Amino acid sequence: MDIEAIRADFPILKRRVHDLPLVYLDSAATSQKPQCVIQAEVDFYSHHNAAANRGAHVLAEEATEAHEGARAILADFVGAKPDEIIFTRSATDSINMVATAFANATMYAQQGLPVDARFVLNPGDSIVVTELEHHANLVPWQELCKKTGAQLRWVTVSRDGSLQIETLESLVDSRTKLVAWTHVSNLLGHQIDHRPFVAAAQRVGALTLLDACQSVPHMSVAVPELGVDFMVWSAHKMLGPTGLGFLWGTRQALAAMPVVETGGSMIAQVTMESSTYLEAPAKFEPGVPAMAQTVAAGVAARYLMTLGMAHVESHVRQLSAYAAARLGSIPGVTVLTSADGDPVSAVSFMVDGIHPHDVGQLLDSRGIAVRVGHHCAWPLIKALGVPATVRASFSVYSTHDEIDQLVDAVIACQSFFSRALSHRGA
Amino acid sequence: MDIEAIRADFPILKRRVHDLPLVYLDSAATSQKPQCVIQAEVDFYSHHNAAANRGAHVLAEEATEAHEGARAILADFVGAKPDEIIFTRSATDSINMVATAFANATMYAQQGLPVDARFVLNPGDSIVVTELEHHANLVPWQELCKKTGAQLRWVTVSRDGSLQIETLESLVDSRTKLVAWTHVSNLLGHQIDHRPFVAAAQRVGALTLLDACQSVPHMSVAVPELGVDFMVWSAHKMLGPTGLGFLWGTRQALAAMPVVETGGSMIAQVTMESSTYLEAPAKFEPGVPAMAQTVAAGVAARYLMTLGMAHVESHVRQLSAYAAARLGSIPGVTVLTSADGDPVSAVSFMVDGIHPHDVGQLLDSRGIAVRVGHHCAWPLIKALGVPATVRASFSVYSTHDEIDQLVDAVIACQSFFSRALSHRGA
């Protein structure tokens, strides 16, 4: 990959902050967007804007074609079929939709209505997650358990960042209805082997959900080969627009899943008394869609596919390895890794005696954008025994030179604080 | 208002379809976007893109400021406070959120957890709507009733398009938990007096929800003065971006309403066992927000405020009156109106002997975009005793000349079909 050519595609990389060139190392929070993605929204609004899937006029047909074309590209991007891709507001929304489907099924069952039993939760049933989940893949399941009396269980994380995966065997039992876990940790950055989770769930007939927010943007994921029932991710982390997420499900799972939100464009027939619904994906997409964003997300997926996901993965893995090595060699800096694997595209670290917030501030003053805090993975932060971390994360436009600047800035930060504090006797 | 100057702001109005200038009369489905709105997304992506409300670096602070600044503008637009505005995926999403909050409260109550009783539904409780709702403000309440055993009741519509409002008295009783209705009909186009609904609900302490999708884009709505608890509308119908909606609620209603979707950025504290939540608006906004869209929606609201909502309303009402009069004077054309009021910005009509779908097609061949079908208001269509309608709808950029073209095209359509069918002996 020609990184300089790639960088030229991203207008924001010309930005200066505090009169210095921007060094954006926060792509795990949200990635930047190439011009072609930005332009795709402009083109849609300027030439084809109309309500997709609703109108019979030329603009509406063009909008429908663009919108459904984007669905086909997104499907292709993860090796799936278009009707398996549901457009949502975000990955968070996608996860909550599945959680709401469980709640709905449970309520229908209580009213004596027919539902697929796999989505019904009773007291004594359980949901299994891990301790390293992003809040988005934890709190919705806590809430679902609160609402149904089901029990939340989790695979714990050791101090070395590894999952105590051997406990899956006893955590997942015949009363387990769902196993949900993340593909790549947004804090430790490593990839998690999906096979033990899929095997444990399949053994008992539980559904499975994979949080692929941090994997799909950086590696080739052929979702049908993973054996999961659901997968979620966000457009804004894969060079795409804000305000759009994805829920992938197998045809069987989507057919069995009760409707979540209802309204226009997802109905078969409506009377005041009752309504019937279309099949997926329409079944899960009421209302005028986020058309400009779906179209732009299609362009983002194409951009990544043109670069080649194998190249993307090798680039971010190299950067992560380089960052971990260089940061780790600074005295007083600890890189947090997992014994389960190397980081894909994000590296967390701590600087002795300097709170991550202060590190972040000093880096920012040099134009370097990193994320500090609990990274929406507070239970993991506690399991690792740290108050917070600094996280540098990478994407296709990140460079070794940016990591060198990060390293220099961390060293400068150390000397600023040690000068500042030492003569004060701390 | 200088309509020619306004039209120059909308790039899509330069489009030609079938080699003819575009006549876009489908703004009730989705409005077109002025250049400043399109550019706002571009500027966000090109200069300030970062995860709002999360980071400590300069871009993240700029993104937060832009995003929260947009919230303040949107609040101002409807005379509300910023913390009363929740960003959602769409109006449909907003309505479903409130419906889900009721379902959640009901489930919490069943588990013995504390909730505000106003959101709890038991068999024997009721929800009251009208027969002229858009599917988005009907089907979610049907589903909610199905899930809880509550009963859906509705104010019926007479053949003359008027609501049998006197029935409210008996429909709304002490077991009524919610009254939901639309502010302006998307099919008949008239405004509905909110006062009887608010009075009936307040009499029994029921919550109220107003579907303002077709009012807020066209008139000055000072929501605190209406006396409702919730109001919903979409950005894409008010010159704003796709993929964004709004839920307004009183502070009391938002404080009492249980969380709906959960995840990052809406939590106070998270452990594996349980979580606590922030207050509104954060409470209802998990995940990285639709930042580029919120910012663009702020620009759309400002654009409308600069034109002046009184001027906007008078413009679209004039166009509607003109269209109703001119279409109504064509022999064989029937304009569908409501005895309850004049159309605000949309006019539905039928052409004798020609199915609306065929009318739409003929109009399209002349570059005129209208909507045909049931307009996601199928029960109303049945109540009016028609198979479908043709709807022409207007916005700030619509002109009398476009209506003249519509009228000419309807007449041409009549002669096309009468020529085509008469010599075939139909």
Added chain:
Amino acid sequence: MQGMVEMMSIEQMYQDIILDYYANPVAKGLREPYQVEVHHVNTSCGDDITVRLAVQGGALKELSWDGVGCSISMSSMSMLAEAVAEKDLATFDTALAEFTRLMHGKGVVVPDELILGDAVAFAGVAKFAARVKCALLGWKAVEDAVTRIKGSTDD
């Protein structure tokens, strides 16, 4: 010139033969006897159609229908009724497959006139995505009716 372009494109859809069938429907009006009755609706616009069908000796014996809809859905149903009357089920299946291929072909598929007969006139409709559902409405209803009859005789 503009008028020309317009009329050409609109007449691509409203072929004479389509209008013929629209003006003079075939097999319209529900009739007895029948083995199965199905009711289908075009969910995006509300067009609806009721089809009654009886199969005898492996052939579509009695087919009648009624409905409310646009010229495309109504003429398509009439043309179908005429084309498959008395034909065997295999012939219907072949015609359905070819008609579906044509309608999903975005206007670039060349239909097999031997199989479709007059229904090739719908080639122009295939260019208008929103109208494809109209053209298919009757076909889907008959397919459904056939499936139900097969189901009830199989077991």
Added chain:
Amino acid sequence: MQGMVEMMSIEQMYQDIILDYYANPVAKGLREPYQVEVHHVNTSCGDDITVRLAVQGGALKELSWDGVGCSISMSSMSMLAEAVAEKDLATFDTALAEFTRLMHGKGVVVPDELILGDAVAFAGVAKFAARVKCALLGWKAVEDAVTRIKGSTDD
């Protein structure tokens, strides 16, 4: 020159006096006796603070705290502990109001040094929206503690 700009902006935030308090915290380490203990967390970054407080004769009598956090949250807590020690509740309320006004002033509010004392050093922090919560963490905790004590003595 670039270095200058950078150091100036960063030193606007990290005022000497802030670093002084960070290096030498005041009233840190939880102590007895106390009437109320509160625990506050900065939900966006995880910084946390525990405050113990006893009010006597309408004055903040015993104030001690412990916590983990950045230099801004920790120094702000220390400075607050020093400023309000032994002061009456009205004085705390006034200081809290002024400090809140300063921190929400986006860096353009001129603070009243008579009311805030050393805490005026936080004027620079107010420019950095993400750090405002850090500076306010301790203040909010003490406010909460005071409210609880008032509540328990009122009834």
